[in-house]
Amino acid sequence: MSIIIKNLRKAYGDQIIFDDFSLILEKNKITGILGPSGSGKTTLLNLCSGLDQPDGGTIEGINLSSISYIFQEPRLLPWRTIRENLRFVFKDQAVKRNGAHDQEIDAMLKLVGLETVGDYYPQELSGGMRQRVAIARAFLYPSELLLMDEPFSSLDLALKNKLMGDFLNIWEKDKRTVIFVSHNQDEINRLSHEILTFSDKPVRILRRETI
Known part of the structure; x- marks a missing residue:
């Protein structure tokens, strides 16, 4: 089922973020959202997740x-x-027999190139390796919807490209609906099937492109 947003309204005090905003997001596609800082991209993720x-x-x-x-x-x-x-x-899930969860974990670590660091602690890894663990964790959880809030913004270009490749590799094997927000046009272009460009608040969709 697609995600259907109808007549959404959200304000913080006098600041109106969404006012009569409607949108349909396709199931099992990666939708990228561009827009100026503070335009409501993260607010949309928080509303979709139930955090707000x-x-x-x-x-x-x-x-x-x-x-x-x-x-x-x-x-x-x-x-x-x-x-x-x-x-x-x-x-929160029943423990599977024969260490099936550990088998899934080891397979995912191998997929992101971290099969040798399973017994390390986070502080023993580089920032890029920790972010690869975060990607692995998100896909190990049996979710229908994956929300991504600027996950590559603090990384250098080479590492960013590696992680985006890892992400797409995992997504191809385990497709799910993704909403990905970023300020970076190149990131959005590489990962997204559809790109939405948000105006400043109150949010309007300035452009909608299918890749």
């Missing part, structure tokens, strides 16, 4: 218990090893 509530209108087609999030920072637990951080996504 709209003042009016509806957002349909999202199972709030089936969402993954990749942030600008990896947000790993420093007192847990990499494998333990990844195992944490299964904490």
